[in-house]
Amino acid sequence: MGGFHIVVLVKPVPDPECYDRVEIDPAAGVLARQGMPSVLNPSDRHALEEALALQERYGGRVTLVSMTPESSAETLREALAMGGDEAVVLSDRAFAGSDSLATARVLAAGIAKVLPFDLVLAGNESADGGTVHVPSQVGELLGVAHLANVIRLEVDADGSVRARTRIENGYVEVEGELPMVLGLRREVNTPRYTSLMGVLASQEKPIRVLGAEELGVDRSRVGMEGSNMRPGKMSRPSFCRKGERVKGDPEEAAARIVGILRAEGVLG
Template sequence: MKFLVCVKQVVDTSQMEVDPATGRLKRNNANSILNPMDRNALEAALSLRDQTGGRVTVISMGPPQAAAVLKEAISMGADEAYLVTDRAFGGADTLATSYTLASAIRKIGSFDLIFCGMESIDSNTAQIGPEIAATLGISDVSAAIGLSYEKEGYVQVERQFGDDLEVLDMKLPGVVTCTGELNKPRYPSIKGILKKDEVEIHNLTAADLPVDAGRIGMKGSPTQVRQVRPVVPPKKENLRIEGKPAAEAVEELFGAMRKLNLV
């Protein structure tokens, strides 16, 4: 079987910095990591490859430094990697990103199963996987917490809705988005670490893809992030009533509670 995993280089939320001049996240290799749920997606593909045979390809869209997460995926066991990179793709929202990735996937070839992390920690939209499936015209199931391949041509996916467990048989080819509950990602192996610098990262630019220039980058993005800023929690105020008669203290307390609409 042929598996494809979409991965993304994201800003580590524990080291997130905002450029005060532009209101945008500062992105560099020093504070960037492989999106956590993409690790679960990669593990799902590697586990199925171990079971059925085949190849695992990883793809990412981003600036040249995003090659770092592709190399990490290679060290975990992926077979080949593609980086979709071009200034023309800059500023893309989820619609333009999914269109660009789908175009790249068509360029690379056909796949039995495409995996994505359910969402990225820098935007949390959970839209890329379903939009890729819709653009390619194939099946998709989101938020997988369980996955098995027991019937040829189908993959069985489990997902949780409150107290209910939904079990679906999805006809291949299709897209599955993965949660952190799906599996425990493996660590890079010594063999993989040595291999990551030997495997070529194939670059795909706008000129390499059958894309409509009006549907990529900022031109193809009907939504744009205007600003990112840290959320400052409101300052808590404490009320202490001391040295007053009980009745007066109670009245003052109830007055404060009424202002807060607590009574």
């Protein structure tokens, strides 16, 4: 067997550094995120790193798959500069407004188009939505074993898998066989830096764009229309408190805070 075909799910997200600039359009009740640069979702780098390490060990192919507007394709070029053989962009107006399950439906259709796959790796969560739904739901829709919260991964040449998943105050060792879909947490590895060679090589790598037609997805099952979840009102949460300034030098300020601790009954 000439290595595995690994699909890495990647998502361009608005740069988390710019989240302070997210505005809500009060009239339309929608997000205005113009001018926010896209970056590769941070935990996706860890998924790509894991795929590249497996490719270095066993050979095979690494395909990046992303459901994103075509305008974000440059972010995929950035990912390809880190590594991977090609990218497949799933882009169609019909996909807009997809909830996690409708997104998983598009991704599963996209993965089916690059069949056969052995392993699908994804960042555990996206920085913008952060539902942690997509890896499990893609696994369910593809009808294969899946795990989220993976913090360590071993894959043998024969396709047997040992994964360590994070639980509260500990971990679980899980075994299974490929094919699998895994959501990786950031603890799993340290992503490599992109080299200049990588940037140059990425210019030659193919980026295929597939729409609803090519994927053969039922338009009524994707996008806003195909989403079970519907958004209602949006607002900006307020964390405002009274903000009283405590005056004085450190000793005086500390004395005041000790008084507050006493009043709250936490001094034992």
